[in-house]
Each structure stands twice: as C-alpha cells, then as structure tokens.
Amino acid sequence: MKARDVxxxxxxFFAQNGHELVRSSSLxxxxxxxxxxxxxxxxxxxxxxxxxxxxxxxxxxxxxxxxRAGGKHNDLENVGFTAxxxxxxxxxxxxxxxxxxxxxxxEWAYRLLVKELGIDPKRIMYTVFAxxxxxxxxxxxxxxxxxxxxxAGVGDDRVLGLGAKENFWxxxxxxxxxxxxxxxxxQGDDLPCPEATCLGPACDCDRWLEIWNLVFMQYxxxxxDGPLAPLPAPSVDTGAGLERVTSxxxxxxxxxxxxxxxxxxxxxxxxxRKPYGLNPKDDASLRVIAxxxxxxxxxxxxxxxxxxxxxxxxxxxxxxRAVRHGKRLGIEEPFMHLVCGRVIDxxxxxxxxxxxxxxxxxxxxxxxxxRFRKTLDRGxxxxxxxxxxxxxxxxxxxxxxxxxxxxxxxxxxDDLTAVIARERGLEIDKAGFDVAMNEARTKSEFKGHDEAVxxxxxxxxxxxxxxxxxxxxxxxxxxQGTVRAxxxxxxxxxxxxxxxxxxxxxxxxxxxxxxGGQMGDTGHLVTPTGRVRVxxxxxxxxxxxxxxxxxxxxxxxxxxxxxxxxxxxxxERTRANHSATHLLHLALKRVLGEHAAQKGSLVAPDRxxxxxxxxxxxxxxxxxxxxxxxxAEIRRNADSSTEVLGLAEAKxxxxxxxxxxxxxxxxxxxxxxxxxxxxxxxxxVRRAGDxxxxxxxxESGIAQGVRRIEGVTGAGALDYVRRLEHELGRxxxxxxxxxxEVAGRVEKLQADLKAREKEVNDxxxxxxxxxxxxxxxxxxxxxxxxxxxxxxxxxDAKALRDVGDKLRDKLGSGVxxxxxxxxxxxxxxxxxxxxxxxxxxxxxxxxxMAEILGGRGGGRPDMAQAGGKDASKVDAxxxxxxxxxxxG
Numbered sequence: 001m002k003a004r005d006v007x008x009x010x011x012x013f014f015a016q017n018g019h020e021l022v023r024s025s026s027l028x029x030x031x032x033x034x035x036x037x038x039x040x041x042x043x044x045x046x047x048x049x050x051x052x053x054x055x056x057x058x059x060x061x062x063x064x065x066x067x068r069a070g071g072k073h074n075d076l077e078n079v080g081f082t083a084x085x086x087x088x089x090x091x092x093x094x095x096x097x098x099x100x101x102x103x104x105x106x107e108w109a110y111r112l113l114v115k116e117l118g119i120d121p122k123r124i125m126y127t128v129f130a131x132x133x134x135x136x137x138x139x140x141x142x143x144x145x146x147x148x149x150x151x152a153g154v155g156d157d158r159v160l161g162l163g164a165k166e167n168f169w170x171x172x173x174x175x176x177x178x179x180x181x182x183x184x185x186x187q188g189d190d191l192p193c194p195e196a197t198c199l200g201p202a203c204d205c206d207r208w209l210e211i212w213n214l215v216f217m218q219y220x221x222x223x224x225d226g227p228l229a230p231l232p233a234p235s236v237d238t239g240a241g242l243e244r245v246t247s248x249x250x251x252x253x254x255x256x257x258x259x260x261x262x263x264x265x266x267x268x269x270x271x272x273r274k275p276y277g278l279n280p281k282d283d284a285s286l287r288v289i290a291x292x293x294x295x296x297x298x299x300x301x302x303x304x305x306x307x308x309x310x311x312x313x314x315x316x317x318x319x320x321r322a323v324r325h326g327k328r329l330g331i332e333e334p335f336m337h338l339v340c341g342r343v344i345d346x347x348x349x350x351x352x353x354x355x356x357x358x359x360x361x362x363x364x365x366x367x368x369x370x371r372f373r374k375t376l377d378r379g380x381x382x383x384x385x386x387x388x389x390x391x392x393x394x395x396x397x398x399x400x401x402x403x404x405x406x407x408x409x410x411x412x413x414d415d416l417t418a419v420i421a422r423e424r425g426l427e428i429d430k431a432g433f434d435v436a437m438n439e440a441r442t443k444s445e446f447k448g449h450d451e452a453v454x455x456x457x458x459x460x461x462x463x464x465x466x467x468x469x470x471x472x473x474x475x476x477x478x479x480q481g482t483v484r485a486x487x488x489x490x491x492x493x494x495x496x497x498x499x500x501x502x503x504x505x506x507x508x509x510x511x512x513x514x515x516g517g518q519m520g521d522t523g524h525l526v527t528p529t530g531r532v533r534v535x536x537x538x539x540x541x542x543x544x545x546x547x548x549x550x551x552x553x554x555x556x557x558x559x560x561x562x563x564x565x566x567x568x569x570x571x572e573r574t575r576a577n578h579s580a581t582h583l584l585h586l587a588l589k590r591v592l593g594e595h596a597a598q599k600g601s602l603v604a605p606d607r608x609x610x611x612x613x614x615x616x617x618x619x620x621x622x623x624x625x626x627x628x629x630x631x632a633e634i635r636r637n638a639d640s641s642t643e644v645l646g647l648a649e650a651k652x653x654x655x656x657x658x659x660x661x662x663x664x665x666x667x668x669x670x671x672x673x674x675x676x677x678x679x680x681x682x683x684x685v686r687r688a689g690d691x692x693x694x695x696x697x698x699e700s701g702i703a704q705g706v707r708r709i710e711g712v713t714g715a716g717a718l719d720y721v722r723r724l725e726h727e728l729g730r731x732x733x734x735x736x737x738x739x740x741e742v743a744g745r746v747e748k749l750q751a752d753l754k755a756r757e758k759e760v761n762d763x764x765x766x767x768x769x770x771x772x773x774x775x776x777x778x779x780x781x782x783x784x785x786x787x788x789x790x791x792x793x794x795x796d797a798k799a800l801r802d803v804g805d806k807l808r809d810k811l812g813s814g815v816x817x818x819x820x821x822x823x824x825x826x827x828x829x830x831x832x833x834x835x836x837x838x839x840x841x842x843x844x845x846x847x848x849m850a851e852i853l854g855g856r857g858g859g860r861p862d863m864a865q866a867g868g869k870d871a872s873k874v875d876a877x878x879x880x881x882x883x884x885x886x887x888g
Contacts, residue, residue: 003246003260004350006117007063007092010240013112014061014094022062024090024351027302028311036311037067037299041093042237048097049176049217049235052458053542058099063242064091065298065351069314076317076415080288080325083206083247083254087318088295090242098233105214105236106147109183113212117249121152123186125201125208129168129179130161138219138228141167141179148181160201169215169237173224176217176231183212185248211248212240256287264290267342272329285325292322293339294347300340300361301353303599305613305705306368312703317413319365320372324416327376334373337365352651359595360613364705367615371704372411379410383417387424396425400432407437456492460485460505461542468508469545471521471683472642477566481506483527486558487546496530497555504532504547504556510566511547513539516658517601518578518682520548523566530554571683572690573605576713579640579672579685580630580694581610584709585656586676587629588612591622598658599706603682606716607697614707618699630694633673637689641671655679693717776810783886785836786814789878794822797829797865804829804863815840817849817881819874826853826868830881837861845884849877 001009015021025044029035035043041064047053069076069087078085094108113119126148129141140161148159161167170177184201186208193205201208215237219228243255250258256265268289269276276286299315306316319336326335340361348355386402389395398421406412418428463485470479487503488496496502504525511534514520520537525547534549547564556562581601588596592614602609618626645653647665655669657679670680673688685691692714702708712720728739735745779788788807794800800820807816808831815836820827830846842864843857850857850866852873857866868877 001117001249003242003250003258006246006249007090007242007350009116010092010112010242010245011061011063013116014059014108017059017108019059019061019094020057022060024063024065027065027067027299028304036314037069038064039066039068040064041066041091041239042095045095045097045237046171047458049171049237051462054462055097058097060095060097062093062095063350064093065302066091067295067299067314069295069318076321077419079291080284083256084209084244086243086255086291086294088291088298092240092242092245093238094236095238096236098235101218101234101236102144102147102216105216105238106144106181107151109212109214109238110151113183117245119185119248124152125158125160125184125186126152126154127160127162127167127182127184127201129181130163132164132168134164135168135228138168138179141181141216144179144181144216162202166202169213169217170221174221174226176220176235177228178216178218178231178234180213180215182210182214184208185211187253191253206253209244209248211244212238214238256290261287261290263346264293264339264342267339268293268326268329268335271335271338272326272331274329282329285329288325289322289336289339292318293336293343296322296336296365297340297343297347297354297361298351300364301351301357305364305703307703313413316368316411317415319368320411320413321416321419323369323372323376334366334369336369337362340365357595357597359593360597360705363595363615364613367705375410379406379412380420382406382410383412383420387426390426396427398426398428400429400434401436403428403430403433404436407433456487456490457541457544457546460487460492460546461544464505464507464544466543467505467545469510469512470508471510471512471566476683477510477523477568477571479508479510479564481508481562481564483556483558483560483562486556495555495557496551498530498551498553500551502532502549502551502556504549504562505544506547506562506564509537509545509547509564511537511545511564512566512571512683513537513545515539516603516680516682517581518574518603519605521566521574522549522570523564525549525556526563526565527554527556527560529560530556532556570605573714573716574603575683575685576691577605577608577716578603578682579688580691580711580713581608582670582672582676582678582680582684583630583633583688583691583694584608584610584626584711585612585678586633586673587626588614588709590629591625592618598656606712608711608713610709610711611702611706612709613705615705617701618707623696623699627694627696633676634688634691634694636673637687638673639687640673640684642684643669645669650679653677690714695720775807779811779814780882782882783888785840785885786811787817787882787885788814789817789881791819791821791874791878794820796820796822797827800827800829801863801865804831807831808833815845815881815885817845817878819849819868819878821871821874825855826871826874828853828855828857828866828868828877829864831863832861834862839888840885845881848880848884852877852880 011021025038027037029038029043041062048055066089067087075085079087114121128144131140145159148154167180169180187206189207191206193203193207195203198205198207217237218231218234220231221228243260246258246260247255252258265276265286268286274282276283295318304311304315306312306319322336344354344358344361386398403414403417406417407414414428414433421428483504484507485505486493486496488500511521511523512518514537523534525532525534531552531554532549533552534547536548538546538548540546581603585598596612596614599613600611644666647663647667650667650669655677663679667679668681669677670684671677672684694711694713695717696709696711697720698710700708728742731742732739735742737745775788775790778790779786788811800818804816804818813833813835816831818829828846828849830842832840832842841861843859846857846859846864846866850868853868854870855866855868858864
C-alpha cells in the first residue's frame with residue numbers, strides 16, 4: 001500500500017463514519033500569534049474546542065500539513081540522522097466536538113489500523129493514563145483500559161498504564177485537557193535498547209513505535225493551577241503521523257525508506273552521483289536534502305519566503321542546512337529547486353497549491369541557493385581562520401559576536417555554525433549570539449501578523465451570530481438595523497453617552513470591515529437618541545462586524561433602531577483602488593509571468609499598495625507595459641460581475657486566490673474587466689471605467705523575492721499628476737525653460753558642474769603642491785634620509801593625498817610630511833617609501849605631529865593621515881617629524 005493510499009484510506013474511513021472531510025489549513029496559522037507554524041492537526045480547530053468558534057459539523061477528519069523546526073521543537077540537527085525526525089510531516093486526525101467520545105474513538109482506531117490497513121494486532125500495545133500525584137482528583141482512565149481490552153481482545157499485559165508526562169494532554173495552563181491513549185507498534189527485539197530490560201512502549205528505544213495518539217478532552221481548568229472540572233461536552237482530538245503509519249504498513253523501520261521519501265532521496269542521489277545505502281554519512285546528507293526539500297516547497301507555497309526573522313528565518317535555516325549537505329556531497333551547482341520540483345511532482349495532486357505555485361517555489365529556491373552559495377565559501381574560509389586563531393589561543397568556544405557576524409554578513413544560521421564547530425570538537429557561545437542578535441534586531445524576534453483576538457469579541461460573536469453585510473446591495477452605502485451590542489472601552493454596556501469611545505454591533509450593516517487588505521469603512525450611525533461617528537469597521541471574531549467610533553451627541557442604547565450611512569466618496573475611492581489591484585495583478589502575471597502572485601495589499605481611499613512575488617526590480621519598460629495594460633482595461637469599461645461558487649468550480653474557472661488564504665466551500669468570485677477573475681469579498685466598481693485612471697507611483701523590494709508597487713487611481717491619480725506638473729513647472733522656472741526641457745537643461749548643468757569640479761580639483765592639487773613654490777626644492781637630507789616636511793595652503797585630505805603620492809614617487813626614497821592648513825583645522829599626511837618602512841612608521845610619525853596640534857591619528861607603515869586643531873603649532877609639528885627622522 002502506497003502512502004497516498006494510507007492517507008486516503010484514513011480520510012475515507014472517517015468520512016464514511018460521519019466526519020466532515022476538512023482540507024489542511026495553511027502552514028501559517030490563522031489568528032494564532034502563539035505559533036510559528038501549524039504543528040498539529042488540531043491547530044485549525046483550536047477555537048472550536050475552546051468554544052470560541054462554532055462550525056456546521058461536530059465531527060471532522062483531516063490530513064494536516066505540519067512543520068516543527070523552531071521554538072521548543074528545535075531539534076533540527078537530528079533530522080536526517082534518525083529514522084523519525086522531520087521538519088515537515090503530515091498529521092492524520094479525527095476530531096469530535098462534543099459528539100462521540102472514547103468508545104467510538106477507540107473502536108474506530110482499532111478497526112482502521114487492523115481491518116483497513118492490515119497491521120498485525122499481535123504487534124500492537126496500548127497505553128492509558130494511570131493517574132498521577134501531580135493531578136490529584138483525577139483517577140486512572142479505567143474506561144479506556146476496559147475499552148481496549150474489549151475492542152482489541154487483549155489482557156491488561158497489553159494495556160500499559162503511564163503517568164501524566166506520557167498520557168495526559170493539555171492545551172495550555174488553562175482550558176480543555178484530559179487523558180490520552182497511545183497506540184504503539186512493535187518493530188522488533190533485534191533493535192538495540194539501552195535498558196537491561198526494555199520498558200516496552202515506555203522505553204526511549206526504537207523497538208516500540210508510537211503511531212497514534214487519542215486525546216480525550218474531558219476536563220477543564222479555568223484558572224492556572226486551579227482544580228479540574230468536568231467538561232460539559234467531552235471531545236476527542238487524535239493524531240497519527242502519516243510518515244510513521246506508512247512505515248509500519250510498508251514494513252519499513254525508517255520513515256525515509258517509505259515511498260514518501262524514496263523518490264526524493266533518489267533525486268538527490270542522482271544529483272550528487274552518490275548511491276544511497278553505501279556510506280552512512282552520505283546517506284544522512286541525502287535524507288537531510290529530501291526532508292528539507294519537502295519543508296521548503298510547502299512553506300514557500302504557503303507564502304513563507306526565506307529571510308532574517310521569524311518563520312522566514314526558520315525556513316532559511318532549514319534551506320541552508322540542506323545546501324551545506326549538498327556541498328558536502330560534492331554538488332557544486334544549485335540543486336534544491338530541482339528536488340523541490342520533485343516534491344511538487346510527488347505531492348501536487350494531493351496539495352494543489354504546490355502545482356499552482358510551482359514557478360514561485362522553484363524560482364525562490366534557486367534565488368536563495370544562489371545567494372547563499374555566493375557567501376558560503378567566504379564564510380567557510382572565515383570559519384577556518386577563526387578555528388586557527390582559537391587553536392593558537394587554546395580556546396574551545398567561538399565567541400557569540402563572531403557567530404553573529406557569520407549570520408549577519410554571510411547568512412550562516414547559528415546552528416549551521418554550531419554543526420561545523422562540533423565537527424571540530426568545538427562549540428559556540430549561543431548565549432552571546434542571542435545577545436548580539438537581540439541588540440541588532442530592529443524588529444522583535446517574532447510577532448504574529450494577526451493580533452490575538454479579545455475574548456469579549458468571541459463571546460459577542462457566539463451571542464450575536466453573524467452580522468449580515470448589505471454593502472453589496474442597492475446603493476451599498478446606506479442601511480438600517482437594530483443595535484445588538486454596545487461596548488464602551490471594550491466592556492459591554494447597555495448605553496453609551498456623548499464623548500464615549502464605542503464599539504457597536506448591528507444585526508445588518510453596509511459598512512465593510514477591514515479585511516483582505518481593504519480598509520474598513522467610515523461614516524455615521526444614527527439612532528432616535530444619538531449620533532455616532534464611525535471611524536473604522538472591523539471583524540475581530542467570527543463573522544461579527546463591529547463599528548468603532550465615538551458618540552458625537554446624545555446616547556446610544558442596545559435595542560434601538562439605527563440608520564447607517566457609509567462615507568460615500570471614501571467608499572467610491574476605495575472601490576476604485578481595490579478593483580485596480582485586480583487589474584494590476586493580472587497585468588503583472590502577463591508581463592512578468594504566472595509566478596507574480598499576490599503576497600499582500602493595502603487598499604485605502606487615497607492609494608493602493610500591492611506586494612507580489614518576483615525576483616528582480618522592474619525595468620522601466622515593464623512598468624510602462626503594466627501601467628498601459630491596466631489603463632487599457634479601464635478604457636474598455638467592461639461591466640464587473642460577482643458570483644458565489646463552490647470552491648472547486650471557482651478554481652476550475654481559473655479564479656486567482658491569495659497565498660496562504662483560508663477559504664470555505666463557497667467563495668465569492670469577482671470579475672473586473674474582461675479577464676481578471678479573483679476570489680474576493682471586497683467592494684468593487686460597477687464598471688472598469690469607474691476606476692478612471694491608474695498611475696504607478698513607485699516600485700521597490702521589501703523582502704527577498706517580494707516586490708511592492710504603490711499606485712493611485714481616479715481622483716487620486718489626477719491629484720498625483722497635478723502635483724507632478726506643479727513640481728516640474730517649478731523646476732522649469734528655476735532652469736528658465738519649458739517643462740519638457742527640464743531633463744536636457746539638468747544634463748547640461750551636470751556637465752558644467754562636472755567640468756568646474758575638475759577645474760577646482762586641479763587648482764586644489766596645484767595649491768597643495770605649493771602653488772608657485774617648488775616643494776621638491778625644500779627637501780632636506782636628515783641622517784642620510786631625504787625628508788620633505790612642509791606646510792601647504794589646502795586642507796582637503798584627498799587633494800593632500802594625491803599630491804603626497806606624486807611627491808613620494810619623485811622623491812624615490814625618503815619621507816614626506818605635509819600639513820594642510822586651508823580648512824578649519826589642519827590635515828596631516830605622512831608617507832614613507834617602501835625601502836624605509838622597516839626604519840620609520842608613517843602612522844607613528846603622523847601621530848606625533850597630531851599630538852602637538854591637539855589631534856589624533858595613525859595608519860599604515862607606508863601612509864597615514866590625521867587631523868589637528870591648533871594651526872599655530874604647525875611649524876613645531878613639522879620640526880618634530882624632523883627630530884624623529886634624525887633619531888632614526
């Protein structure tokens with residue numbers, strides 16, 4: 001049975017048993033700042049388990065994409081060197097939200113493993129919670145034990161009781177929690193075990209392999225360290241690693257020997273020209289590449305690009321570790337994009353986002369590897385120099401600042417430096433590195449892009465349900481409804497009086513909440529007793545829309561009728577900018593290629609901002625073509641249209657979706673112009689011509705592989721063009737020409753300026769060389785050495801150095817000491833010809849001069865510069881040089 005069959009058998013089994021088949025969420029968690037990546041199947045159901053979110057089903061099954069390579073799961077260096085460690089993996093799971101409980105969960109788990117997947121039940125053991133002193137009042141899970149004995153037909157010798165560390169699960173210090181039951185598979189007693197007598201499933205050896213964990217959420221803790229109380233609606237959360245289950249089904253003792261990895265290892269083996277299975281070190285490197293290519297492909301497809309902070313840095317660490325292992329195997333050309341391509345070939349049918357974003361994945365991998373390879377050899381050379389220095393000094397630890405320098409300048413993640421150091425029997429100063437990293441960062445180490453949502457809004461969402469948005473209908477800017485909730489300073493209230501900052505929920509509203517990059521609407525909400533200025537509109541939890549603002553007059557009460565009116569002009573401008581982003585997205589794809597996918601946007605009334613994946617700055621020609629395409633579509637003035645379609649049908653029609661965005665089974669699809677078709681819930685123009693005009697204002701890079709375009713439309717574009725005209729007119733006036741002559745006149749001015757700068761530099765050098773004086777005539781012989789010690793009337797350091805070079809060359813052998821007094825202070829220069837540097841040091845000579853003048857300086861043995869403050873002592877400084885030269 002292949003891995004794809006294991007996955008489909010699991011999902012189909014639970015679907016046939018009344019479970020909703022739910023697609024994997026993105027690896028980038030939605031509205032959960034506590035997670036870098038999705039790392040368990042239950043992540044996307046967290047709010048369902050805690051009661052903050054309601055879904056139309058009470059049973060679910062999924063195969064969730066997961067990444068564990070950061071935070072407490074920072075065991076990256078083990079990946080490739082053990083049979084089970086991975087950065088990317090799939091977690092199969094079935095979930096009950098207050099529906100079935102232990103009996104069904106245990107029976108289904110046994111039936112699936114034994115009857116559907118054909119695993120030998122004689123090689124399976126089960127663990128249950130046996131009670132723990134750390135959890136007083138929570139007894140052993142005798143129910144689960146009895147169920148296993150009944151369902152699997154085994155005795156107590158096959159059901160092992162363990163403590164809280166192994167068999168009690170909790171989401172956090174507070175919230176749902178409960179005992180769990182693990183299913184373990186016996187791989188064989190021939191595998192080594194460090195214990196005199198193997199402890200079975202409780203042992204850390206490889207003889208027993210955990211393949212499935214069933215969590216029974218039956219308790220709740222409301223305050224930290226508080227007592228446990230029964231959960232009103234007990235739930236089930238299970239997780240079975242696809243890689244582990246597949247290894248058992250396929251009779252393999254290593255996940256890497258299954259068909260999930262073997263095609264990738266074969267690809268890496270071919271690129272390295274190293275057969276797999278002959279050399280343990282080479283085999284480990286091939287496994288690293290296979291694993292890390294999976295993580296790379298899936299993370300980039302979900303919109304994570306390698307960079308220096310947060311989840312982007314985790315990807316960079318994973319990726320660059322793979323590249324180093326490739327280099328270790330002798331692969332000298334970029335290769336990771338090829339292995340990532342093989343990942344897409346193998347898994348793109350199950351996860352279509354891989355195929356949809358193939359070009360982005362492969363191009364980003366290629367760009368990142370090229371960037372790293374440019375610095376890798378230099379970084380390794382510097383590490384070798386550091387190792388030599390440490391050996392001479394008898395040190396065993398690379399200083400934290402040095403580790404940080406390798407990271408900051410050469411892109412060496414600290415754990416890569418640590419691995420290379422360990423290969424030499426050395427270590428790094430991790431604490432020192434962390435200090436240097438924290439000091440250097442201008443941003444926090446990691447903050448979720450989504451703020452944690454206040455419990456009060458989740459409570460509100462549960463109590464009030466979804467707010468009906470009416471802004472698509474009629475004129476789209478007026479509406480009526482009943483005030484359902486009022487919050488004053490975040491606290492629910494029955495009434496809010498004049499001057500109060502409020503959040504108001506109405507049963508239906510034309511106000512569009514901030515989402516999808518579009519800013520929230522503003523306007524007014526009026527009741528019979530009061531008037532509210534709405535400054536923003538948000539959707540903080542679920543589908544409840546909240547109007548944020550201030551009571552301008554009177555008071556507003558829960559239950560009152562309300563008339564709502566959106567700021568019409570602001571909405572129209574926002575619509576134009578939003579629709580323009582759709583046309584811009586289409587133009588980018590047509591000019592640059594399909595890889596130019598949206599990475600983010602801001603749609604405001606006065607401007608638009610569009611971030612997209614691309615790997616180079618746009619040329620002037622590309623910008624012109626993009627702008628022309630957008631404006632051509634505006635002039636065609638085609639009707640806009642919207643449809644609500646099934647997700648599959650929308651994709652089939654070619655509708656474009658956002659990177660990493662989570663969509664339901666029904667989606668709103670918007671057509672702007674003839675060919676732009678996108679998933680979108682925003683407000684848009686009725687006809688493309690309503691946009692008026694699109695003007696591209698700027699284009700820049702904001703991160704590796706991410707570019708940003710800023711633009712304006714309609715009245716905003718007209719304002720921008722007028723500002724340009726005004727500035728151009730002012731410039732033309734200063735240049736005494738017409739606006740269209742500005743460029744030519746500026747070029748002429750630059751040429752004139754360059755010629756005059758050359759003339760000034762020539763005069764400075766002539767002056768520095770003594771003007772009408774012949775400085776070479778002032779050369780003295782001191783102690784058998786020719787010395788030119790003189791003052792000049794030019795203090796410019798560069799001019800002084802140029803003159804010094806010429807005088808030294810003409811001198812042949814000797815010392816040149818010049819003091820330039822033409823500026824505010826004194827510029828000093830000392831040059832010593834190469835044949836005398838073993839006798840005189842220019843840095844020491846110039847330092848002695850500077851000290852007399854109240855300054856400081858130094859430099860190389862053959863040339864040094866310094867500055868002084870007291871020009872009245874120049875003669876004394878020159879005399880001091882003569883003394884030092886005479887003294888030898």
